[in-house]
Amino acid sequence: MQNSQIVTRFAPSPTGYLHIGGLRTALYNYLYARANGGKFLLRIEDTDLKRNSEEATQAIKEAFAWCGLDHDGEVTYQSRRFDVYKEYVQKLLAEGKAYKCYMSKDELDALRAEQEARKERPKYDNRYREFTGTPPAGVEPVIRIKAPLSGEIVIDDGIKGEVKFRVEDILDDFIIARSDGTPTYNFTVVIDDALMGVTDVIRGDDHLSNTPKQIVLYDALGFKAPKFYHVAMINGEDGSKLSKRHGATDVMEYKRMGYLPEALLNFLVRLGWSHGNDEIFCMDDMLKYFDPHDINKSSSTYNASKLEWLNAHYIKTLPYDRLAKEMLEFEIDFKAMPKGEVLLNSLRERSKTLVEMSQSARTIINAPSAYDEKAYAKFITPESKENLAKFAEILGENLDAKGYEEMTGKFLEANGLKLKDLAQALRVALTGNSVSPGIFEVLEVLGADETKKRIRNILKENK
Numbered sequence: 412m413q414n415s416q417i418v419t420r421f422a423p424s425p426t427g428y429l430h431i432g433g434l435r436t437a438l439y440n441y442l443y444a445r446a447n448g449g450k451f452l453l454r455i456e457d458t459d460l461k462r463n464s465e466e467a468t469q470a471i472k473e474a475f476a477w478c479g480l481d482h483d484g485e486v487t488y489q490s491r492r493f494d495v496y497k498e499y500v501q502k503l504l505a506e507g508k509a510y511k512c513y514m515s516k517d518e519l520d521a522l523r524a525e526q527e528a529r530k531e532r533p534k535y536d537n538r539y540r541e542f543t544g545t546p547p548a549g550v551e552p553v554i555r556i557k558a559p560l561s562g563e564i565v566i567d568d569g570i571k572g573e574v575k576f577r578v579e580d581i582l583d584d585f586i587i588a589r590s591d592g593t594p595t596y597n598f599t600v601v602i603d604d605a606l607m608g609v610t611d612v613i614r615g616d617d618h619l620s621n622t623p624k625q626i627v628l629y630d631a632l633g634f635k636a637p638k639f640y641h642v643a644m645i646n647g648e649d650g651s652k653l654s655k656r657h658g659a660t661d662v663m664e665y666k667r668m669g670y671l672p673e674a675l676l677n678f679l680v681r682l683g684w685s686h687g688n689d690e691i692f693c694m695d696d697m698l699k700y701f702d703p704h705d706i707n708k709s710s711s712t713y714n715a716s717k718l719e720w721l722n723a724h725y726i727k728t729l730p731y732d733r734l735a736k737e738m739l740e741f742e743i744d745f746k747a748m749p750k751g752e753v754l755l756n757s758l759r760e761r762s763k764t765l766v767e768m769s770q771s772a773r774t775i776i777n778a779p780s781a782y783d784e785k786a787y788a789k790f791i792t793p794e795s796k797e798n799l800a801k802f803a804e805i806l807g808e809n810l811d812a813k814g815y816e817e818m819t820g821k822f823l824e825a826n827g828l829k830l831k832d833l834a835q836a837l838r839v840a841l842t843g844n845s846v847s848p849g850i851f852e853v854l855e856v857l858g859a860d861e862t863k864k865r866i867r868n869i870l871k872e873n874k
Contacts, residue, residue, distance in 0.1 A: 415610065416447075416448070416449050416450065416610070417443060417444050417447045417448075417449030417450075417610050417611055418444065418449055418450045418451075418452065418607070418608045418609050418610045418611070419440035419441070419443055419444040419449065419450070419451050419452070419609065419610075419611050419612070419613065420440060420451070420452040420453070420454055420604070420607065420609050420612070421433075421436060421437040421440050421441070421451070421452075421453055421454070421482075422453075422454040422455075422456050422600070422603075423437075423455065423456065423471055424455075424456045424457070424459065424462075424463075425455055425456075425457050425463050425464055425465075425467040425468040425471060426459065426462040426463060426464065426467060427464070427467055428467055428470045428471075428474075428661035428662070428663070429470060429471045429474045429661065429662045429663075430660065430661065430662065431645070431653075431660075431662060431665075431675070431679060432615065432644070432645050432653060433662075434474065434478065434662050434675070434679060435642075435645070435679040435680075435682055435683070436613060436614055436615060436642065437475070437480060438478075438480065438676055438679055438680060438697075439613045439640075439642065439680075439684075439701070439703060439706070440611075440613045441480050441482075442680070442697050442698060442701040443611060443613065443701065443702075443703050444611075445698055446698045446699070446701060449610075450483040450484075450608075451480075451481075451482050451483055452482055452483060452484060452487065452607055452609070453475070453482040453486050453487070454486070454487040454488075454489065454603060454607070455468055455471070455486060455487070455488050455489065455490075456489050456596070456599070456600070457488055457489055457490040458489045458490060458493075458593060458594065458596070458599055460490065460593075463490070470661065470663060472486070473663060474661075474662040474663055477662070477663065477666055477672055478662070478672045478675070478676060479672060479694070487603065487607065489599050489603065492599075492602075492603070493592075493593070493594070495602065495606070496588075496594040496598065496599055496602055497588075497592065497594075499598075499602055499632060500554055500587060500588050500594070500598075502632075503554075503556065503587070503631060503632070504554065507557075508556065508557055508631045509554050509555060509556050509557060509587060509631075510539060510540060510542070510554070510555060510557065510584075511539065511542075511546070511552035511553075511554060511555075512535075512538075512539040512552055512553050512554070512555045512584075512586075513539060513542075513546050513547050513550045513552045514535070514538065514539060514553075515547075515550055519535070522535075522536060532580070534583035535555070535583040535584055535585075536583075537583070537584050539552075539555070540555075540557060540584060551590035551591070552590060553586045553588065553589055553590050554586065554587050554588035555584040555585065555586055555587065556584060556585060556587050556627060556628065556631060557584060557631075558578070558582045558583065558584050558585065558624075558627050559578050559582065559627065560578065560579075561578055561579060562578050563575050563576065563577055563578065564576045564578060564582075564623040564626050564627070566622055566623075566626065566639060567638075568619075568639050568640065568641055569611075569613075569638055569639065569640035569703055569704055569706075570640045570641055570642060570643075570703065570704070570706050570707075570708060571616075571619075571641055571708060574619070574622075576623045578623075581620070581623055582623060582624070582627070585597070585624055587628070596621075597621055597624045597625055597628060598628060600621075600625060601625050601628040601629055601632065601634065602632070604637060605629070605632065605634035605635075609637050610637050610638065611637055611638045611640065611703070612637045612638070612639050612640065613640040613642060613703055613706075614639075614640070614641060614642065615641070615642055615644060616641035616642060616643055616644065617644065618641065619641045622639060622641075640703045640704075640706065642683055642706055643683060643707065643708060643709055643710040643711065644710050645682055645683075645710065645711050645712070645713055646710045646711070646712050646713065647712070647713055648712060648713060648714065648715070650712075653713055662675075666740070668764060668766060669722075669741070669764030669765035669766035669767065669768070669769070670718065670722050670764060670765070671722055671725045671726065671729070671737065671765070673693065673694075673725045673729070674718065674721040674722035674724070674725045675718070676694070676697070677691065677692050677693075677721050677725075678717060678718045678721050680692055680697050680701065681717075682711040682712075682713070683706050683707050683711040684701065684705055684706050684707065685705070685707070686700040686705075690721075691721070691724060719763045719764070722763060722764055723762065723763045726759050726762050726763070726764075726765070726768065727759050727760060731752055731755060731756070734755060734759065735751065735752075735755060737765055738755070738765060738768065738769065738772075740765070741765055741766065741768075741769035742769070743768075743769050743772045743773070743776075745772075748776070748856075749858075750855055750856040750858075753811075753812070753852060753855055753856055754772060754775060754776075754848075754852070754856045755768075755772075757848035757849060757852035757853070757856075758771050758772055758848055760848070761848065771847070771848070774842045774843060774844065774847065775841070775842055775847065775848075775853055775856060775857070778861075778864070778865055778868065779840075779841075779842065779843030779865070779868070779869075780843075781843060782839060782843050782844070782869070782872070783839070783843060783844040783845065786835075786839045786843075786844050786845040787839060787872075789835075789845070790835040790836045790838075790839050790845060791836055791839060791840075791869065791872070792836075794832075795832070795833070795836035796836075796869075796870055798826070798828060798832060798833050798836065799833070799836055799837060799840055799866050799869065799870065800866070800870060801822075801826065802819075802822060802833060802837065802866070803862070803863045803866040803867070805818065805822055806859040806862055806863050807859060808859065809855075809858045809859050810854075810855065810859075811855050812849065812851040812852045812854070812855045813851070814855075815851045815854040815855060816851045819833070819851070834850050837850060837866075838850055838853070839869070840865050840866050840868070840869040841853055841854075841857060841862065841865050841866075
């Protein structure tokens with residue numbers, strides 16, 4: 412633990428929904444702050460007024476709420492802080508650390524064309540850096556920072572170690588405010604991280620190239636730079652950058668697909684971080700063991716089957732009340748059923764997703780309106796129909812699964828049958844197909860009257 416309080420943040424742009432790469436970044440920041448008694452802040456970087464979406468902002472909040480990632484204080488919106496940014500632009504201008512550049516777009520395009528023709532890196536040539544003449548008429552200036560002209564910028568990255576950048580290779584006097592007065596990304600990030608007291612920034616390594624510019628701005632503004640941790644990207648299973656076809660979809664889509672937040676967070680924390688050979692991490696485990704210095708330097712690979720395996724684990728192990736509550740989202744109310752807990756506990760053993768569980772539940776709750784053709788052809792024979800009819804005759808009082816098992820055992824013995832002579836035909840009669848939880852649990856859930864009714868229905872079938 413560090414001496415000073417750790418303050419981390421997650422700062423998405425609301426130009427689209429929150430995807431799982433973003434959620435992983437948020438989780439890493441959340442865990443580091445919470446594990447050390449620090450603060451975790453949420454900032455919406457909505458200065459791009461043309462591309463922002465209120466719907467996307469709400470989706471980010473909704474995803475946080477679903478995953479249980481609470482943040483400290485109010486959400487900060489950059490779009491409400493333009494006065495703050497203007498104040499710091501003026502401060503840099505007044506101190507001679509920034510200047511107005513009147514270069515037109517045509518001039519800039521011409522400069523870049525010349526540089527590219529000479530096979531040079533396109534960059535601004537600082538022509539207005541020390542300009543004291545009369546500004547050209549009709550040109551609204553941009554504001555540029557006076558960046559260092561030579562030397563190195565060195566970053567002690569918490570994951571990558573020491574990273575060096577040659578100033579000549581990467582920097583020019585970059586823009587901090589556009590001609591319409593709106594601030595640029597790197598400028599607003601530095602102002603807000605500094606004023607919000609952010610001590611540690613964990614973010615994707617696609618931001619590594621922004622870091623030297625931000626260091627220049629921290630120095631110019633007299634702010635202390637935070638500790639940076641740049642996390643390698645998530646790749647698809649084919650090794651390419653993660654995209655929608657691999658599963659890089661809206662976080663809330665995972666909820667709709669029947670994944671539990673515990674499973675998704677467990678899956679994400681392991682995409683780039685590990686603790687021994689452990690695979691299962693509840694939130695308490697993550698808070699106990701997570702350290703950003705242990706994040707892998709290399710990219711991680713999205714593995715859909717691993718997510719499914721984790722989800723099945725949490726479906727099996729979550730308390731009944733919690734799982735029953737989750738299933739309300741899929742319009743299955745186990746608590747409203749006389750034998751709801753029995754049904755849920757029998758389904759959870761074989762379900763990989765809540766969608767799968769809801770589909771299986773419906774096959775038991777609702778009497779079959781049709782029968783799977785292959786299952787019917789294989790298991791519904793004149794002999795099995797006769798066995799079903801005899802079995803229906805002995806059904807009387809409602810029993811638990813063990814009671815039905817004992818009763819069925821006696822029935823089979825009395826009729827010289829084996830379980831296979833009855834079970835699959837009974838399963839088809841009760842559920843419409845040959846796959847279901849244990850047949851005795853199904854009998855307990857349905858009870859004697861409903862079981863007899865479904866047997867009568869299949870006996871009427873003439874296929």
